[in-house]
Amino acid sequence: MGSELIIKNLHANIEGKPILRGVNLEVKQGEVHALMGPNGSGKSTLANVVMGNPKYEVTDGEIWFKGENILEYSPDRRARMRLFLAFQYPMSIPGVSVANFLRRSLEAVREGNKSLDEGENPTGQMTKRKSVPPGEFRKLLQEKMRLLKVDNSFINRSINDGFSGGEKKRAEILQMALLEPEIALMDETDSGLDIDALKIVSESINALRGPNLGILLITHYQRMLNYIQPDVVHVMWNGRIIRSGGKELALELEDKGYEWLKVNDEENEVAANA
Amino acid sequence: MLNALATGFSRDAVEALSRQKGEPEWMLQKRLQAWELYESLPAPLGRRGDLGTLRTLANFKFQQLNPYVPADPNTLPSALEASLETSVVDERSGLIVQYNSTVVHTDLAEELKQQGVILTDLDSAIREYPEMVQKHFMTNCIPADTSKYTALHAAFWSGGFFLYIPKGVEIEAPLLAKVFVDTANAATFSHSLIIAEAQSSTRFVEEYTSDVAGDVPALLSDVVEVIAGNEARIEFSNLQDLGQNVYHITNKNAVYDKDASVTFVVADLGSKVLVSTIGAGLQGNGSAGELVGVFFADHDQRFALNTLSDHIGLSTNAETLVKGVLTEQSRVEFDGMIRIRPKAQQTGSFLSAHGLLLSKQARGEFIPGLEIAANEVSASHGATSGQIDEEQLFYLMVRGIAKPEAERIIVQGFFEPVLQRIPLENMRTRLRRGIIRRMSGDYETEADTWVDAQERWEIEGVDEGAIHLDNKPVDEEIQLTEY
Numbered sequence: 001m002g003s004e005l006i007i008k009n010l011h012a013n014i015e016g017k018p019i020l021r022g023v024n025l026e027v028k029q030g031e032v033h034a035l036m037g038p039n040g041s042g043k044s045t046l047a048n049v050v051m052g053n054p055k056y057e058v059t060d061g062e063i064w065f066k067g068e069n070i071l072e073y074s075p076d077r078r079a080r081m082r083l084f085l086a087f088q089y090p091m092s093i094p095g096v097s098v099a100n101f102l103r104r105s106l107e108a109v110r111e112g113n114k115s116l117d118e119g120e121n122p123t124g125q126m127t128k129r130k131s132v133p134p135g136e137f138r139k140l141l142q143e144k145m146r147l148l149k150v151d152n153s154f155i156n157r158s159i160n161d162g163f164s165g166g167e168k169k170r171a172e173i174l175q176m177a178l179l180e181p182e183i184a185l186m187d188e189t190d191s192g193l194d195i196d197a198l199k200i201v202s203e204s205i206n207a208l209r210g211p212n213l214g215i216l217l218i219t220h221y222q223r224m225l226n227y228i229q230p231d232v233v234h235v236m237w238n239g240r241i242i243r244s245g246g247k248e249l250a251l252e253l254e255d256k257g258y259e260w261l262k263v264n265d266e267e268n269e270v271a272a273n274a
Numbered sequence: 275m276l277n278a279l280a281t282g283f284s285r286d287a288v289e290a291l292s293r294q295k296g297e298p299e300w301m302l303q304k305r306l307q308a309w310e311l312y313e314s315l316p317a318p319l320g321r322r323g324d325l326g327t328l329r330t331l332a333n334f335k336f337q338q339l340n341p342y343v344p345a346d347p348n349t350l351p352s353a354l355e356a357s358l359e360t361s362v363v364d365e366r367s368g369l370i371v372q373y374n375s376t377v378v379h380t381d382l383a384e385e386l387k388q389q390g391v392i393l394t395d396l397d398s399a400i401r402e403y404p405e406m407v408q409k410h411f412m413t414n415c416i417p418a419d420t421s422k423y424t425a426l427h428a429a430f431w432s433g434g435f436f437l438y439i440p441k442g443v444e445i446e447a448p449l450l451a452k453v454f455v456d457t458a459n460a461a462t463f464s465h466s467l468i469i470a471e472a473q474s475s476t477r478f479v480e481e482y483t484s485d486v487a488g489d490v491p492a493l494l495s496d497v498v499e500v501i502a503g504n505e506a507r508i509e510f511s512n513l514q515d516l517g518q519n520v521y522h523i524t525n526k527n528a529v530y531d532k533d534a535s536v537t538f539v540v541a542d543l544g545s546k547v548l549v550s551t552i553g554a555g556l557q558g559n560g561s562a563g564e565l566v567g568v569f570f571a572d573h574d575q576r577f578a579l580n581t582l583s584d585h586i587g588l589s590t591n592a593e594t595l596v597k598g599v600l601t602e603q604s605r606v607e608f609d610g611m612i613r614i615r616p617k618a619q620q621t622g623s624f625l626s627a628h629g630l631l632l633s634k635q636a637r638g639e640f641i642p643g644l645e646i647a648a649n650e651v652s653a654s655h656g657a658t659s660g661q662i663d664e665e666q667l668f669y670l671m672v673r674g675i676a677k678p679e680a681e682r683i684i685v686q687g688f689f690e691p692v693l694q695r696i697p698l699e700n701m702r703t704r705l706r707r708g709i710i711r712r713m714s715g716d717y718e719t720e721a722d723t724w725v726d727a728q729e730r731w732e733i734e735g736v737d738e739g740a741i742h743l744d745n746k747p748v749d750e751e752i753q754l755t756e757y
Contacts, residue, residue: 051672054664079674091669095687101673104683108674158687175673 002029003066003182005050005083005214010061012049019045021239022061029182030211034225034250035218037236038258043218044088046236047185051075051085065183066113081113084181086172088188088218092160098171099155102141102178107131109179144177148204166197173204183214190224202227222254235261276376279342281459285309288429291342295397295432300408308418308428315422320578325605325639327578331547334521339461339493341430347378353485354454362513362700363450363479368393371452374462375432382449389443396434396465406438411467415499415529415555423523423549427463427495434465439474441503448477448511448698455520458490465497472504472531477511479698484517484544491519491546498526502534504558509537511698515708516544518573527553530561530587539696541705542569542577542598543712553582556590556618563591566695567627569598570709571606571636581610581625585648589620596627597692599685599709600636600659611643612653619650629659630688632681632713682713 005027012020019042027033037043049056050063052075063071070078093101110131145152150170160168169189176184186205190198205228209215217228225233225247233249234241235258243249243261253261276294279287288309292302317332354373368382370393377395386393392403399407412418418428435451453464468478486492494516502508508528516522522545528536538552554563563583571577583592592612600606612623629638638659646653662684670680689709696702 051668053668055668074677075668075671076674076676076680079672085672087669087672091663091666093666093669093684093687095690096683101670101683104675104679105673108676111674179673 002211003082003214004028004064005183005216006062006064007046007050008062008064010046010049010063011059012045013057013059014045014055018059019056019239020049023236023239023241025216025234025241027183027214027216029214031232032209032215032217032228032230034230034233034247035216035236035241036220036222036233036250036253038220041236042239043220043236044187047085047187047216047218050078050185051083052078076108077113079179080109080111082109082180082182084176084179084184086169086176086184086186086189088191090160090168090172092158092163094158094161096159097156098159099141101159102155102175103132103134103137105175106137106140106178141178144174147207148174148177149200150174165192166194166201169193169197169201170204173201173208177204177208180212182212183216185216185218187218188220189217190219190221198224199227222250225250237262276342276344278340278344281340282337283312283339283341283426283430287341291430291432297400298404301400304412304418305429308412308425311419311425312422312429315419315425317422320607325576325607325637327547327549327576327605327607330576331521331523331549334491334493334547336426336461336493338491339459340457341461342432343374343457343460343462344432345373345376345378347373347376350378351456351485353456354452357454357481357483358452361450361452361481362698362704363448364700365447366450367445367447368449369452370395370435370449371454372433372435372464373454374457374460377433377435383447386443386445390440391443391445392436392438393449394436396431396436396467399436399467403436403438406469407436407467410469410499410501412497412499415501416497416525416527420525423495424497424525427465427497427523427525430461431463431465431497433463435467437466437468437476437478439470439476439506441471442473443471444474445476448479451478451480453480453482453494453496454484455492455494455516456485458486458488458492461493461495463495467499468508468510469501470503470506470508472506474503475507477509477697479511479513479701482512482514482516482522482544484520486517486519489519491521493521493523494545496522496524498524500526500528500536502528502530502536502561504531505533506531507535509539509697511539511696511701512541513701513704514540514542514544514548518544518546518575520545522548522550524549525551527555528563529555530558530563530590532558532587533560534558535562535564537564537566537697539566539698539701540568541701542567542579543708546575548575548577548579550578551580551582553584554592555584555586556592557586559588559590561587561590563593565594565596566692567594567596567598568689568692568696568705569596569606570712571598571604572601572712573604574602575604577604577606579606579608583612583623583625585612585614585618585621585623587618590618591622592624594625594627595692595695597629597689599630599632599688599713600638601632601713603633603635605637606639608638608640608657609643610641610655610657611645612655614646614648614651614653616647618648621648621651621653623651623653625655625657627657628688630685631659631661632685682710685713686710
């Protein structure tokens with residue numbers, strides 16, 4: 001049975017302000033879901049909360065992954081369960097080369113789902129050297145870079161330091177290719193890309209698509225979906241998913257904007273309160 | 275062997291010390307003048323509202339210390355031997371060792387001796403090369419009256435290194451100077467006087483370590499004077515890893531002739547209270563000064579770091595780059611000044627200093643200063659202190675890396691650009707390991723993994739062209755890099 005990410009009635013705040021107000025969503029390995037919605041509707045927050053960003057406070061609900069409620073797990077443990085987030089704004093970390101970082105990251109992810117609770121080795125039992133020997137790592141990296149047509153100068157630079165917008169997004173996808181997640185959340189991977197870069201990035205994502213990878217593609221434009229065909233489209237509004245449907249929903253949204261759904265949502269809310 | 279003095283600093287002690295050493299009258303007079311200065315100068319107290327490092331030093335009971343603790347060259351402690359074996363300098367042109375107040379060992383490559391290079395203790399230099407010492411010892415580079423503490427140093431110095439490099443002589447392998455102290459309630463003075471004639475070059479590495487038992491305080495007062503002739507190139511590296519019961523006062527300065535260049539590389543890891551002043555007196559036209567500083571402060575260490583790029587001549591350049599980490603209850607004050615005097619046109623000067631605070635109790639104050647009296651200059655400065663960026667941390671954790679290691683990676687990344695500027699490879703490695711080890715506490719093995727990985731990439735030269743994007747088979751290469 002494939003892995004599954006199940007989000008139930010998720011509520012989350014940032015600095016006391018509610019952003020997520022009861023999100024329900026299921027993403028299975030092998031499926032591609034698009035999550036659309038206007039700015040400020042809570043899409044990025046959802047991705048961050050699923051990964052455990054400490055900036056947000058979960059006030060209600062559950063997040064299940066592979067049959068475990070991961071709400072109390074640290075972000076690194078969630079990642080080691082092969083949950084992945086491609087960031088909207090990848091952080092640059094000067095002085096740390098992409099190659100070193102990726103190798104450590106790969107070693108960590110291969111360690112798998114291990115608790116790092118107090119009392120246990122807080123370093124996550126990563127004392128084993130050579131758990132990914134350089135030769136193997138290099139070979140794997142080469143393979144992925146060839147697949148994604150990434151330039152090899154990438155890996156010797158500091159993480160995202162001085163990268164252009166397009167390079168940062170491609171670096172995220174390279175990481176995703178290398179770490180082989182079971183469910184990947186891709187937060188506005190299309191933002192800040194010109195049309196050529198968008199094409200390249202979309203092709204990369206398509207190249208990684210397959211029965212072992214479930215994707216939640218977060219975007220507020222329909223244009224990326226011209227390249228990546230989603231199985232399901234969800235629309236988020238005001239901290240909730242208010243509509244789910246097939247890929248035709250995305251086209252309808254492009255046509256009519258988000259307003260018609262908003263009107264519906266308000267009607268629903270009135271009906272619910274009545 | 276000479277005798278130790280009674281506890282406490284006094285005029286009588288100055289006279290007794292000088293007489294024991296059999297010094298010429300001019301040195302005795304210099305000491306006595308310095309002692310008068312010490313008595314008349316007020317202790318520097320810093321600014322109102324600063325972190326109080328200078329006030330802490332001013333309150334230190336200097337009179338509990340013994341000003342002179344000679345050592346027997348024939349019985350060296352094993353800790354000193356051990357620290358020589360683990361020195362960052364493995365291939366060297368010469369070695370000079372000071373143990374407490376006495377220089378106990380000197381050697382210099384025969385070839386350099388024949389070229390006229392002199393490496394000796396300062397007492398011998400006074401006897402054998404009095405003109406040079408009298409001209410340069412705490413006169414122009416760091417005058418005795420620079421501060422109360424330099425005055426004390428001039429009055430009570432002992433031991434000390436003297437290096438003279440004749441015109442045009444280039445010393446390739448570094449010279450290693452070692453200072454080791456192990457006596458509680460003692461003041462040790464170390465002094466380096468480096469005179470480099472025109473077109474000469476050298477790399478001088480100084481290491482300070484200590485093994486003073488218990489919580490009893492000790493003091494190491496240090497002065498480094500570099501006299502750089504026309505087009506001389508000097509690289510002075512200092513690894514300070516004293517125990518955290520040692521008070522350390524250091525003044526380092528270079529005076530530059532035309533087109534001379536001096537690089538100071540200073541790593542401060544140890545000591546209880548450190549007051550460090552490093553200057554560049556850029557008098558010669560076209561001269562260039564560089565300072566690369568790294569520090570790591572933990573427990574209740576207190577550092578006050580002061581730098582001065584003093585642009586006096588035409589078209590001089592200076593670059594100051596300082597980075598450090600503060601953890602636990604440590605406090606670090608950085609004060610960096612760029613001074614461009616009226617005649618110093620075509621000056622380029624750059625200063626950057628950054629402190630990374632890893633605990634809520636640690637406090638850092640980083641202040642850059644700029645005084646410009648010329649109009650044709652390019653100068654920039656920046657100094658900050660802040661905590662680890664939570665978003666950076668989250669980014670690494672989302673890639674599966676546990677928090678303690680993610681923090682170490684960020685710290686290493688923070689230091690790396692400065693470490694890259696350190697010319698001595700062993701020193702780079704030592705600092706990388708030392709910093710990470712001090713951060714990781716008990717988990718040394720794991721810490722090494724990351725550091726080693728970084729080094730392995732460098733050693734293997736994965737960097738350039740090791741990954742081919744064409745279809746060439748690479749299996750052969752991969753086999754070679756397994757270890």
